[in-house]
Amino acid sequence: MSQSQKHLVVIGAGMASGRALEHLFEAEPDAWKVTLFNAEPRGNYNRIMLSPVLSGEKTYEEIVTHDDAWYADHGVTCRFGEKVTAIDTAAKTVSGEDGVPVAYDKLLVATGSAPFIIPLPGHDLDGVIAYRDLEDTNAMIDAAGTPGARAVVIGGGLLGLEAAAGLRMRGMQVTVVHLMGHLMERQLDEAAGYLLRKALVDRGIEVRCSANSREILGQDGRVRALLLDDGTELPCDLLVMAVGIRPNTGLAKEAGLAVGRGIHVDDQMITSDPDVLAIGECVEHDGALFGLVAPLYDQAKVVAKTLAGDPAQFVNKEVSTKLKVTGCDLFSAGDFAAGEDREDIVFRDPARGVYKRLVLKDNRLIGAVMYGDTADSSWFFGLIKDAEDVSEMRETLIFGPAFQGGTPLDPMAAVAALPDDAEICGCNGVSKGDIVAAITNGATDLAAVRSTTKASGSCGTCTGLVEQVLGVTLGDEFVIPAAQSICGCTEHSHEDVRRLIKSQELKSQAAVWQELGWKTKDGCHTCRPAINYYLLADWPLEYQDDPQSRFINERKHANIQKDGTFSVVPRMFGGMTTSDELRAIADAADKYNVPTIHVTGGQRIDLLGVRGEDLPAIWADLNKAGMVSGHAYSKGLRTVKTCVGKDHCRFGTQDSSGLGIKLEKKLWGAWSPHKFKLAVSGCPRNCAEATCKDLGVVCVDSGYQIGVGGAAGMDVRQTDALAQVPTEQEAIDITVAFYQLYREHAKYLDRPYKWIAKVGLDWVRERVIDNLENRKALIERFELSQTIYQKDPWAEHARERAESYQPIADLSLQAAE
Amino acid sequence: MTNWIDIGALEDIPARGARVVRTALGCVAVFRTGSDEVFALEDRCPHKGGPLSEGIVHGQSVTCPLHNWVFSLETGLAQGADQGQVPTFPARVEAGRILLDATRLAERSAA
Numbered sequence: 002m003s004q005s006q007k008h009l010v011v012i013g014a015g016m017a018s019g020r021a022l023e024h025l026f027e028a029e030p031d032a033w034k035v036t037l038f039n040a041e042p043r044g045n046y047n048r049i050m051l052s053p054v055l056s057g058e059k060t061y062e063e064i065v066t067h068d069d070a071w072y073a074d075h076g077v078t079c080r081f082g083e084k085v086t087a088i089d090t091a092a093k094t095v096s097g098e099d100g101v102p103v104a105y106d107k108l109l110v111a112t113g114s115a116p117f118i119i120p121l122p123g124h125d126l127d128g129v130i131a132y133r134d135l136e137d138t139n140a141m142i143d144a145a146g147t148p149g150a151r152a153v154v155i156g157g158g159l160l161g162l163e164a165a166a167g168l169r170m171r172g173m174q175v176t177v178v179h180l181m182g183h184l185m186e187r188q189l190d191e192a193a194g195y196l197l198r199k200a201l202v203d204r205g206i207e208v209r210c211s212a213n214s215r216e217i218l219g220q221d222g223r224v225r226a227l228l229l230d231d232g233t234e235l236p237c238d239l240l241v242m243a244v245g246i247r248p249n250t251g252l253a254k255e256a257g258l259a260v261g262r263g264i265h266v267d268d269q270m271i272t273s274d275p276d277v278l279a280i281g282e283c284v285e286h287d288g289a290l291f292g293l294v295a296p297l298y299d300q301a302k303v304v305a306k307t308l309a310g311d312p313a314q315f316v317n318k319e320v321s322t323k324l325k326v327t328g329c330d331l332f333s334a335g336d337f338a339a340g341e342d343r344e345d346i347v348f349r350d351p352a353r354g355v356y357k358r359l360v361l362k363d364n365r366l367i368g369a370v371m372y373g374d375t376a377d378s379s380w381f382f383g384l385i386k387d388a389e390d391v392s393e394m395r396e397t398l399i400f401g402p403a404f405q406g407g408t409p410l411d412p413m414a415a416v417a418a419l420p421d422d423a424e425i426c427g428c429n430g431v432s433k434g435d436i437v438a439a440i441t442n443g444a445t446d447l448a449a450v451r452s453t454t455k456a457s458g459s460c461g462t463c464t465g466l467v468e469q470v471l472g473v474t475l476g477d478e479f480v481i482p483a484a485q486s487i488c489g490c491t492e493h494s495h496e497d498v499r500r501l502i503k504s505q506e507l508k509s510q511a512a513v514w515q516e517l518g519w520k521t522k523d524g525c526h527t528c529r530p531a532i533n534y535y536l537l538a539d540w541p542l543e544y545q546d547d548p549q550s551r552f553i554n555e556r557k558h559a560n561i562q563k564d565g566t567f568s569v570v571p572r573m574f575g576g577m578t579t580s581d582e583l584r585a586i587a588d589a590a591d592k593y594n595v596p597t598i599h600v601t602g603g604q605r606i607d608l609l610g611v612r613g614e615d616l617p618a619i620w621a622d623l624n625k626a627g628m629v630s631g632h633a634y635s636k637g638l639r640t641v642k643t644c645v646g647k648d649h650c651r652f653g654t655q656d657s658s659g660l661g662i663k664l665e666k667k668l669w670g671a672w673s674p675h676k677f678k679l680a681v682s683g684c685p686r687n688c689a690e691a692t693c694k695d696l697g698v699v700c701v702d703s704g705y706q707i708g709v710g711g712a713a714g715m716d717v718r719q720t721d722a723l724a725q726v727p728t729e730q731e732a733i734d735i736t737v738a739f740y741q742l743y744r745e746h747a748k749y750l751d752r753p754y755k756w757i758a759k760v761g762l763d764w765v766r767e768r769v770i771d772n773l774e775n776r777k778a779l780i781e782r783f784e785l786s787q788t789i790y791q792k793d794p795w796a797e798h799a800r801e802r803a804e805s806y807q808p809i810a811d812l813s814l815q816a817a818e
Numbered sequence: 819m820t821n822w823i824d825i826g827a828l829e830d831i832p833a834r835g836a837r838v839v840r841t842a843l844g845c846v847a848v849f850r851t852g853s854d855e856v857f858a859l860e861d862r863c864p865h866k867g868g869p870l871s872e873g874i875v876h877g878q879s880v881t882c883p884l885h886n887w888v889f890s891l892e893t894g895l896a897q898g899a900d901q902g903q904v905p906t907f908p909a910r911v912e913a914g915r916i917l918l919d920a921t922r923l924a925e926r927s928a929a
Contacts, residue, residue: 524876525874525876526888548832550874561869808840809825809837809848810826810840811839812841812842
């Protein structure tokens with residue numbers, strides 16, 4: 002070292018310090034003598050390209066940024082594979098593992114970050130690794146070498162997904178376990194997260210969101226499976242934890258440097274010691290930590306200038322994210338989530354799987370999320386960084402810089418995107434391909450398609466879809482009759498959406514919004530309850546009911562009254578009660594100051610005027626007396642009204658109250674397109690008024706007459722005879738099958754009589770009465786749904802959610818002071 | 819002068835949901851949108867006094883549970899054909915906590 006050279010010691014040979022050295026040697030080729038410590042036994046490589054190494058698209062050699070020759074050329078003393086054990090800022094020395102102090106004029110700390118390991122039981126088993134360096138990558142490549150090997154990746158963020166995709170490309174069975182509701186929630190919104198999930202599932206990766214890990218199970222010291230909170234066991238030979246990183250600050254802290262979450266640096270990248278600089282993932286600048294490469298490179302420039310004595314200032318700019326998974330085109334930048342005074346511009350093209358969302362504030366673009374088409378992402382990123390006023394181009398902004406007049410949203414895109422084997426007509430099993438074939442063979446209108454393929458010839462609810470297939474196939478030659486859409490958020494009718502949810506297997510609201518081209522970000526008060534119902538009815542196991550998409554009555558399990566109080570109606574199966582139940586109701590009424598008690602038309606007792614905050618408590622009291630929610634507020638099973646039947650009545654022919662109780666026990670808790678009321682009368686005198694119910698049973702000497710489609714509301718209508726059967730069991734089976742058919746097919750908010758008028762009683766009879774196999778299948782599907790939905794919401798809310806019924810805060814005393 | 823007070827964590831309100839804050843001058847509804855924005859409005863529909871906190875939240879709007887009036891969470895203005903405005907209050911989120919301006923809440927009677 003020549004006399005004039007100053008000595009720079011660098012701790013950590015990562016991407017940040019590597020870039021800093023490049024700038025330094027460029028600016029002052031001979032000013033510095035450098036000693037470079039690195040705990041990894043190698044020099045600087047492009048760490049963010051580990052994912053292509055894992056997937057096999059690149060080799061390690063291809064991602065080395067500084068080789069031995071480079072270090073030699075610049076006279077860098079490399080001490081690789083050697084940890085620094087101490088920094089002495091007073092003596093201005095650094096000690097390596099050999100214990101000999103190395104003096105420095107300036108010290109650059111670039112210790113990077115360490116992966117965060119969740120301290121789950123079993124986290125120290127063999128086969129549990131992080132995804133951070135070449136060693137981890139090689140361990141993953143080795144594990145993937147065993148045929149049939151399985152991997153679980155905890156963490157659905159950038160790194161976790163890159164690990165999952167890489168392991169999958171190497172042939173492993175991969176499951177991603179993510180705590181949050183959608184993937185990459187820090188970079189993506191729900192819709193983009195949904196598309197990403199779909200792309201990963203398409204390539205054979207299992208994705209579990211909202212999944213909490215409980216324990217890592219081992220065998221002989223090696224990982225065997227991951228156990229989730231819900232009891233699911235995911236067998237695996239390799240478990241990758243990719244849940245986040247933590248700055249490596251231990252060394253700096255021991256040296257007495259100021260450390261918060263990271264090593265504190267100022268705008269010149271200088272730490273609390275004027276001769277010590279820090280850079281990269283180990284630093285904290287103005288409260289921010291760094292995990293992406295762009296700001297690190299900016300810091301590298303500043304470090305080089307500071308060392309050279311030139312003025313420089315680090316400014317933390319907007320960053321953008323791209324996922325390095327081949328085939329997943331995704332971009333996210335800026336702030337697209339929290340904040341006020343913002344506007345969204347949303348563009349969806351279901352046919353191409355494209356989603357774009359721009360977030361504007363004060364006429365400036367502040368955030369963007371894109372999936373499927375990210376060609377214009379750098380242009381949008383530029384607008385975000387420059388905070389340019391975009392009011393002039395607001396109308397066409399989303400179409401990008403090359404906008405040439407734009408294409409309007411195509412309501413038929415969803416139908417155009419359907420594969421040929423997608424079922425359009427469920428009644429007759431007609432696929433889109435069948436219909437297209439019929440059209441190309443000359444069936445150019447609805448009637449012709451109907452007569453050649455039978456599509457839309459039965460219940461008719463797929464008529465709109467058949468017309469759209471005609472429109473897509475024939476283009477301008479076919480004019481689609483206008484069907485009424487659900488609401489302003491979509492061009493589709495209820496019937497179309499129901500069928501598309503089934504045929505496209507859409508299992509989340511985000512999936513419906515995206516695939517069916519919703520025009521709003523998250524629907525409205527009209528479409529959300531309908532979509533929520535359709536999803537839970539069609540996919541009881543896969544879809545999770547969304548309380549925020551329900552009207553208040555169904556969210557709080559009580560009927561809201563005009564003064565904002567609620568009514569509480571406990572269930573009385575078949576209209577039967579006991580003195581104990583009545584006593585408990587009376588006690589509850591006293592305890593909660595219920596002003597009004599009313600006997601309902603459905604044979605039960607309504608406590609009116611209960612305060613919202615008291616609901617969980619009054620429910621708990623009624624639960625104690627053995628009573629459950631009466632669902633008097635629901636689009637679902639309400640009551641089964643009965644007369645007392647042959648046990649008491651001299652005219653009674655069958656045990657009508659007994660049958661009523663059995664029916665109510667079977668059906669309670671289920672949701673349906675609208676409310677569903679039943680009655681059972683013990684004789685044709687019909688004291689239970691069974692002939693004006695959605696389904697009514699009238700007992701006769703020879704058995705049970707079942708009528709459907711009655712009403713006694715805005716419309717008054719007598720039931721139509723569906724069947725007469727000799728046994729009670731058949732009466733129950735037919736009732737369940739009819740209810741399920743209604744649940745599966747009717748438009749939201751259509752009572753059965755309206756639905757039957759559309760599909761025809763013959764169509765119903767064919768499925769529920771004539772076809773015994775179909776009846777059995779309907780019953781089985783209903784029972785499956787009941788395993789999820791037949792639970793008392795009162796008990797659940799009183800137990801687990803009572804807090805949410807209280808104000809979040811009480812400032813009444815503060816404000817009065 | 820603003821006097822920001824912490825009323826709870828963002829997670830205490832479900833996304834596309836609301837909770838109320840009780841004050842001496844009636845309840846204030848604090849809404850959280852699907853994009854995690856937070857807004858505070860008087861919990862009273864100008865039409866028939868419906869509790870807006872019980873409505874369905876969509877985009878930056880809420881629909882009153884009693885008669886489906888829709889209000890902008892940002893401005894408090896009724897949307898569409900309906901006429902009316904709900905008083906709004908400054909609200910923000912900082913480090914996962916929801917903050918309301920106590921000064922403005924207290925000033926309400928004068929407004």
